[in-house]
Amino acid sequence: MVTASGDERLRVLFVTPECAPLAKTGGLGDVAEALPAALTAAGADVRILIPAYRTVIEHAQGAPQVARIEATPHFSAAALREIRSPAGVPMYLLDSPELYDRDGGLYQDAAGTDYPDNARRFARLGQVAARLAQAEPLIDWQPQIVHGNDWQCGLGPAYLRYSHRRRVPTVTTVHNLAFQGVFHGNLCAALELPDEAFGIDGVEYYGDTSFLKAGLFYADALTTVSQTYAREIQREPLGFGLHGLLAARAGVLHGILNGIDTVAWNPATDRFLARRYDAGSLAEKAVNKRALQRRMHLPELSDVPLFGVVSRLTHQKGSDLLAALAPSLAALPAQLVVQGRGDRAYERALVDAARAVPRSVAVEIVFDEALAHLIEGGADAFLMPSRFEPCGLNQMYSQRYGTPPIAHRTGGLADSIVDATPAALADGTASGFLFDDPALDALRAAVARAAVLYHDSRRWRQLQQAGMRMDFGWSASAARYLSLYRTLAGAEAA
Numbered sequence: 001m002v003t004a005s006g007d008e009r010l011r012v013l014f015v016t017p018e019c020a021p022l023a024k025t026g027g028l029g030d031v032a033e034a035l036p037a038a039l040t041a042a043g044a045d046v047r048i049l050i051p052a053y054r055t056v057i058e059h060a061q062g063a064p065q066v067a068r069i070e071a072t073p074h075f076s077a078a079a080l081r082e083i084r085s086p087a088g089v090p091m092y093l094l095d096s097p098e099l100y101d102r103d104g105g106l107y108q109d110a111a112g113t114d115y116p117d118n119a120r121r122f123a124r125l126g127q128v129a130a131r132l133a134q135a136e137p138l139i140d141w142q143p144q145i146v147h148g149n150d151w152q153c154g155l156g157p158a159y160l161r162y163s164h165r166r167r168v169p170t171v172t173t174v175h176n177l178a179f180q181g182v183f184h185g186n187l188c189a190a191l192e193l194p195d196e197a198f199g200i201d202g203v204e205y206y207g208d209t210s211f212l213k214a215g216l217f218y219a220d221a222l223t224t225v226s227q228t229y230a231r232e233i234q235r236e237p238l239g240f241g242l243h244g245l246l247a248a249r250a251g252v253l254h255g256i257l258n259g260i261d262t263v264a265w266n267p268a269t270d271r272f273l274a275r276r277y278d279a280g281s282l283a284e285k286a287v288n289k290r291a292l293q294r295r296m297h298l299p300e301l302s303d304v305p306l307f308g309v310v311s312r313l314t315h316q317k318g319s320d321l322l323a324a325l326a327p328s329l330a331a332l333p334a335q336l337v338v339q340g341r342g343d344r345a346y347e348r349a350l351v352d353a354a355r356a357v358p359r360s361v362a363v364e365i366v367f368d369e370a371l372a373h374l375i376e377g378g379a380d381a382f383l384m385p386s387r388f389e390p391c392g393l394n395q396m397y398s399q400r401y402g403t404p405p406i407a408h409r410t411g412g413l414a415d416s417i418v419d420a421t422p423a424a425l426a427d428g429t430a431s432g433f434l435f436d437d438p439a440l441d442a443l444r445a446a447v448a449r450a451a452v453l454y455h456d457s458r459r460w461r462q463l464q465q466a467g468m469r470m471d472f473g474w475s476a477s478a479a480r481y482l483s484l485y486r487t488l489a490g491a492e493a494a
Helices: 027-041 054-059 118-132 155-161 211-218 227-232 243-248 282-295 319-329 344-356 369-378 394-400 411-416 422-427 440-454 457-469 475-493
Strands: 011-015 045-051 065-069 078-084 090-095 145-149 170-174 208-210 221-224 253-255 306-313 335-342 361-364 381-384 405-408 433-435
Touching (some): 011 027, 011 118, 027 045, 027 145, 027 475, 045 118, 054 090, 065 090, 078 118, 090 118, 118 145, 155 170, 170 211, 170 475, 208 211, 221 475, 227 253, 282 457, 306 319, 306 344, 306 369, 319 335, 319 344, 335 369, 344 361, 369 394, 381 394, 394 411, 394 457, 405 411, 405 440, 440 457
Parallel strands (some): 011 045, 011 145, 045 090, 170 221, 221 253, 306 381, 335 361, 405 433
Antiparallel strands (some): 065 078, 078 090
């Protein structure tokens, strides 16, 4: 197919272990739904490759088989089926019931234990991705770029590196370096990689097999989901043992900030809000604040700031800092609403905090989409004390909803929030509050700074409107990925 400019559309195989709404455990699922659609809109010919988990097959009943994948010494035969994503992007489903048709989740059984054969399950995904890119393709379409995501796709570049049939440029994207896909011992023979792959310049990681290291070592380009995170992972503590390799490959490491779904997250059209509004009708936001206070059984106070949180309750997300902050809110005065699930210890700590100051703090240990939207629309400000945050999405939702975020200056939070310094307030660019130390005193000081500005209605409105003017859609990110793809494809053609 040819674009209006006369150029052939760049063919991209987007390999992912998740894609919303068919299979999702976190933010990667949202990215895998939105980014291919944005790339398609920008002129690329994108196809998604994903395992045919039970939830996927249930959604894709009757999907035609487009290829048969032969058995190998260590993997049974499989099939490729084709459907289209809800956004209209072609999807190839890797149908191997032995590997993917299970009662539990994507990576764990119903009891929350990792499947013991996860190495085989995701090696096969990488192997088939490489097979699609080789000289004798499985289907009547060959990618010019293979783009894999996270450790589950890490072996794809390794299989391509050791293939002698065709060389296709590869991209590996790191969504969270803390998850690396490390499996015990030398698995090269079982995963059908050559013995030479098991070494420091390969998949070996302290005597074990690391899928993510493979992706980082063998891929032609590396990306992560914000510019600041790309710098942070080149050193400890956020390098998680791979900082040396990442620093050595800094010349091909690119930070590209994720986008958000600006249709689903739009206060002017949001069906979950008690009252819709936009930057020109911010006074209507007060209706959502009262609705949120009622929903969370808090006093309907209009003259105190209401802080909101929607989060996994984990150490990474700073949930312990939120629990420790709670007692000081009554004296500020301020209110806090928290919605989330996660580690039991943090759930209990937050519930206990709410019981101690029930007029100031309310907590729901649940994830409810309607409540998440109401918190974004009804809170005055949004708290994100994450110790690290590769990208983050809620700070973007919050700014779009005129709910200034208060966040630790890390990763995508640093890249997407303009701190309310005197200079930024004076020139009208401030959109939130950043603090430098992921500790209680720094969080408390940032909350106090926000509370002071909240009572200056003119400057607070200016802060809200600045955030609402920011563009967090996917088009800019898609353009950067497309530029990277073209550079890689051009270099390969040369």
